[in-house]
Amino acid sequence: MASRYREIYESWKQDPSGFWESAADEIDWISTTDKVFDPDQGRYGSWFPDWECNTCYNCLDRHVERGRPGQPALIYDSPITGKTATYTYFELLEEVEALACVLDDLGLRKGDRAIIYMPMIPQAVMAMLACARLGIIHSVVFGGFAANELATRIDDATPKAIIAASCGIEPGRVIAYKPLIDRAIELASHKPESCLVFQREEQLADLVAGRDHDLGALQADAIAAGRRIAPVPVRATDPLYILYTSGTTGQPKGVVRDNGGHMVALKWSMKNLYDVQPGEVFWAASDVGWVVGHSYICYAPLLHGCTTILFEGKPVGTPDAGVFWRVIADHNVVSLFTAPTAFRAIRKEDPTGALIGQYDLSQLRSLFLAGERADPETVNWAIEQLQVPVIDHWWQTETGWCIVGNPLGLGQLPVKPGSPTVPMPGYDVQVLDDAGHPLGPNTLGNIVIKLPLPPGALPTLWNADERFFESYLADFPGYYKTADAGIIDDDGYLSIMARTDDIINVAGHRLSTGGMEEVLATHPDVAECAVIGIADKLKGQLPCGFVVLKSGAERSHEDIEKELVRLVREKIGPVAAFKIAITVDRLPKTRSGKILRGTMRQIADGETYKMPATIDDPAILDEISDALKTHGIFV
Template sequence: MLCSNLNDNIMNYESFYKYSLEQPEDFWREQASRIDWYEKPQVVLGKDENGYPLWFPDGTLNMCYLTIDKHIADGHGNDIALIYDSPVTQTVKKYTFNEVKTEVAKLAGGLQALGFGKGDTAIIYMPMIPQTAFAMLACARIGVIHSVVFGGFAPHELAVRIDDCKPKVIITASSGIEIDRLIAYKPLVDEAIEVAEYKPEKVIVLNRKLGARVPFKKYDVDYGALVYGSEEADCVPVESHHPLYILYTSGTTGKPKGIVRDTGGYATALLFSMKYIYDSAPGETFWAASDMGWAVGHSYILYGPLLNRNSTVIFEGKPVRTPDASTFWRVIADHKVRVMFTAPTAIRAIKKEDPDGLLIKNYDLTCLKYQFLAGERCDVPTLEWYRSHIPVPVIDHWWQTESGWPMLANQMGLEPLPIKPGSATKPVCGYDIRIFNEAGQELPAGEEGLVVIKLPLPPGNMLGLWENEARFKAGYFSKFEGYYLAGDGGYKDTDGYCYITGRVDDVINVAGHRLSTADMEEAVSTHHHVAECAVVGINDELKGQVPFGFVVLKAGDDSPPFKIEHEIVQLVREQIGAVASLRSIVVVQRLPKTRSGKILRKLLRAIVDGETFALPSTIDDEAIIGEIQHALAKYRREQVS
């Protein structure tokens, strides 16, 4: 099924993409003209003092105006902007653009009254509730640079971020709700401030009145009272390259990297993506089932959909157990979602609980036009399972926190390309993606290497790392002059389709043979009993490294583990060959993941190899580590006996 609202004069992908590479300034000038600038940029592409590309450097604008006030001025104030759906509190509430503007402008006015303004930084430490979006927009309205940190992050991790970005204010809530517990946020914030060297001036606290303890400190300000007692603030014009936000992502040194996003280039790129990648029309409902603490949340829960005048869903829940594996389908049906975006791991979780898709049949999903997947490579069985139950295009696409928007995708707003399962399709307009070997030579079709992107990166990509220019250059641009190093491996086929095989360190060396664990996972996942899997490379005295697999079985599966383990070993041998040397398979109840659904393979390697490890701050549930260790110990006892 192809898109139902494509224009008759739809543009051809190849010619449009070629135009974006050969005439980038003309291409992005046209896209920037769709933005309402306070001062329209005369320069399309400039450079900063270090020679890094700056898009639209002499333009001024305001992101909050573009996402809220503009639509009100255009007569859409009573349209629905936000849909808050919280199965964990059994709440559904809708906000019009007028209602959002009132609360956001008053919160912005309260921030100004407290002495905060353009160029200051703020940390937002909140759950998936409307006030998180209000806080982000209020900061954007007055030029305060926000940094969203997952609510519930450990105090130490929050303190690290406080010391790095030095927020003058923290905006938080009394609590967040996980599937089976209430998490009090305020004590965690207070502990983080006590540990941190830098001390914020104020902490603004929203009391959700769910029973969490809210200890009072002298620096506290009540959110409700602040909003109620403040005047509405006007939008403050900012330069195109003014930082909109800082978003922390894990770094190889253990210290998180603060990705800095600009305003003008980001707004231009997001509006482009809503039209040409997601083919989402103004007024439709768009749902990114992610968290505001991730790049997906910033780009496609908040800023992208609202720029495009979509109704956007803020979902406080999980794909399963809130209350069951039908939650996603219920939300789609209830709110007439046209385009959905989630991580493959969410679909795998649903597939595990409802392998035959019986719950899907309870809902009318004819409103859904596309299902987009990103965050991890989508294995073919998961993609095919979805398509067998919901007959819409399932689009696997690839991007990173650093890019802020997709780099590989099937651009559905152009003439859609044939879908090749396992591929994220072709480069998005503006991205000149190559596959290099270690020597910087471009590889022919079919050969796997390092994914790199020729400079300049298109608008919307990171402006830098927060106050760390040296790390920015060393981490991304030092290996190959004039190219951005993505850190992922991949290859192109003879049709120019790109396949991302995972992080470079997920390629293992078995007795001199370089093998992709992603390929092995692809083979393992084809076993009819397997719901999820992870394959990692562990140390081996003879071969250097050997693969080690973890599998999660489908719900209700009572097959003997030893039988499944034997079948999987044979399956990998048949599909990849004996050289893969996959001999060890452990059946576990679940896999350790980040909150965005990425499997923590590095952690699994450390557990199997018996190395000391620090729990990543992004881990979804720490209790899972004990479960993995217990399953591994049981497996090893059985092997000895």
């Protein structure tokens, strides 16, 4: 069908308040006012001031009351433990109410904070929703985070309780959580009053008398007693959660998400962007510790009346590179949302897509990618293998939902591999030079968003309003700084080329590392790659490319590296001064799949660096260091 995107986007531009007031009709409000937006509240204004709501009610109660009590709400699938479980909307509400009763019994009230430190188990989602039910502000910390990182978050959020599991399970190993929690509480200045621990049978935790409680037992008791607890009214502008993201100073930034605008934006996105209908199965293959897990495992699918999947596994190795296809086939998934790095891993292990043919994927309609730049090679491979629309879209922890995408629900726009397409309603995206002047089409510059930000985006940072202003609003007055660099073409399509600190200056030429990565990814033996700028006395910086080869690549690394240098010279030109290509077994990444280019650059330049809190495997940094030394360029 012809896309309605231009018409819808223009309707938002003409009347932003009217657009979001109409979208807000999809949410059940406790009370509303005539004011949709107050420009005088907060740093850039405030959405739905003085409106009242409850996020948990909108996710669960209303569906139980209106014809969906027996529909699956949450499917848990764990190839690591071999367990699955399905909770209907009625059953999930029962579990969430029970958990909320436990929190209430421990004295947690509206406005209190609770840290959730859990792996990918149903109780993680239940804890988030139980907090939302009572107006408790939750802060999910990725299970297994080091004790000192957890302590930093305890001191910043000052939680009254920690809600945890006894352990996390990775392929081949069990990670005890309780010792990490005990050490974090010991290190922290703030001491939580309670610690609720869900005991997993794979490893039980020792509980501290007087402080620790068996969450599963207390929850079961509340269900057995038939206990209920009503949703607590909160203001639309009250915080729903705090989600910590890395800060340049090493001090994490607590991104605040409010209740009302968050619901409005996510509900709008499920139909109009993802083209998913109530009752269908949506799978975001992410983790609840990240923003994608908050928005599209827990909240958006349940707001929309969908079935959501909670997957405790990896794209490869649990047991093989076909596990995503097995989950899609087993649970009738219509739309998958994951990170490009997952598809690069799958493509590396199964480059011909042989495992895909073993499963019935006829139900799958779309694949969405976000979290890392989706290189055209990966996008084209996925299109060829799956024969469905493959949609790259771009957003940030700070925005909570898509900034730029291809809205399938409004009619798909033409795909340009390498571009996440066009801005969503609410986002006036522009490209400026360093002095804040608008740049013309196809010119690389700073990507910014004209204020105000739309519903769902962060209003501030937790207890750090001045830091919020300095980090995001000060550099380009009237705009939100994304810290990404890119171009907008003649059709209005945006291409993200790099983080602004990944734009390198080679002998006075500003060059995008993302553009070089695109070229490297076209080589038939390359599975994934990363380009960084390393210090050079003559030219200021020189590009250095790291490549991971596909399984079965038989030619010598030296030959492939020479071809890669020639390839960049042919496609970008001598100006790139690309002379260093290094083959490695793997790239250092965060647990959400982002490549740690900044840390790689610090290693190459001989700088001291802080171990990234979110790194998946610290040993990879030593491998990068060794590879640089082998090529004779390590300082």
